[in-house]
Amino acid sequence: MSAAPVLVVRAVSHVAGAGRHAVPVLTDVSVVAHRGELVALAGRSGSGKTTLCHLVAGAMRPGSGEVLVEGRPADSIDDWAVRAFLPQRLGLAEELTVEENAHLPARLRGATPDAGLLARLALDAIAAQPAVQTSLGEQQRTGLARALCLRPGLLVLDEPTGHQDDANVDRVLGELQRAAATGTTVLAATHDPRVIAVASRVVRLEGGRVDG
């Protein structure tokens, strides 16, 4: 484990909405994760997991506190080799095939994608199909392949097994463990006890605060 953490969430509080619709979502949340850790972000529905994922993914800034990835503000990073995100709303490119979506980050920078990844995620047989004509589970695994494509330093996932059957849960978990074993720091928001079982550490949110 390196001395410098890959992810630092320090004293983050965040309010969603504005005016009379303002809702405090996160209160004084701090999380640190080091290279190669697989951290499960657990907690009930509405506890703030997705919001924290979006802050770490740089999709928005915290109201107060700071979120640093490799020492830089999370919202200043757009390099998928540094930080990649698998959101619940997958955001696949509709006009591209499964393989084209999965390899897009590599193609954009002239890198060679991991040749075995599509097969390990049971996507090889449908690689040439338009992504939008595949099942939700297949689309989610395509989004995972896209996120893993450049072997990111930090991988953020929101409910990565949410649309998967048992066999595919095993495939997804295999890839998360493989990524962590090769140095990626993984932060996975989840309700799934199977994800929690393979995590090296569990951070629980309760009502927008870290529990314990």
Ligand SMILES: Nc1ncnc2c1ncn2[C@@H]1O[C@H](COP(=O)(O)OP(=O)(O)OP(=O)(O)O)[C@@H](O)[C@H]1O
């Ligand atoms: N833009 C918003 N405006 C108002 N409230 C919001 C907004 N975004 C999130 N919230 C509220 O913040 C709380 C936490 O939401 P969040 O989606 O982060 O929870 P979660 O733990 O990911 O839930 P789930 O497991 O159901 O996905 C919820 O009560 C939600 O209604």
